[in-house]
Amino acid sequence: xxxxxxxxxxxxLPPGKGTTVTVGGKDVAxxxxxxxxxxxxxxxxxxxxxxxxxxxxxKLVTCRGHGWRYDITTGCTLHVxxxxxxxxxxxxxxxxxxxxxxxxx
Numbered sequence: 001x002x003x004x005x006x007x008x009x010x011x012x013l014p015p016g017k018g019t020t021v022t023v024g025g026k027d028v029a030x031x032x033x034x035x036x037x038x039x040x041x042x043x044x045x046x047x048x049x050x051x052x053x054x055x056x057x058x059k060l061v062t063c064r065g066h067g068w069r070y071d072i073t074t075g076c077t078l079h080v081x082x083x084x085x086x087x088x089x090x091x092x093x094x095x096x097x098x099x100x101x102x103x104x105x
């Protein structure tokens with residue numbers, strides 16, 4: 001059973017934007033794509049830079065370091081097939097963004 005933790009209010013993360021939070025000692029990148037929130041590990045596999053502070057375009061985030069691109073719905077990089085970061089379940093409860101890092105998607 002997933003343990004969900006409140007990380008922020010939905011209105012704090014506008015559509016088309018990303019941010020980072022720490023949950024259970026893990027850095028997590030959050031993205032709002034047209035009102036749907038996605039959560040993934042906040043570390044580019046190439047050099048470990050933050051993905052939550054990188055450029056979001058639709059459902060793709062481009063690492064600000066060397067341009068590695070990730071599908072935020074799966075965590076997979078577009079540069080190396082079947083290689084990616086963990087994604088985490090998200091739910092919205094009464095306007096609060098809740099994440100579980102005890103389960104990977």
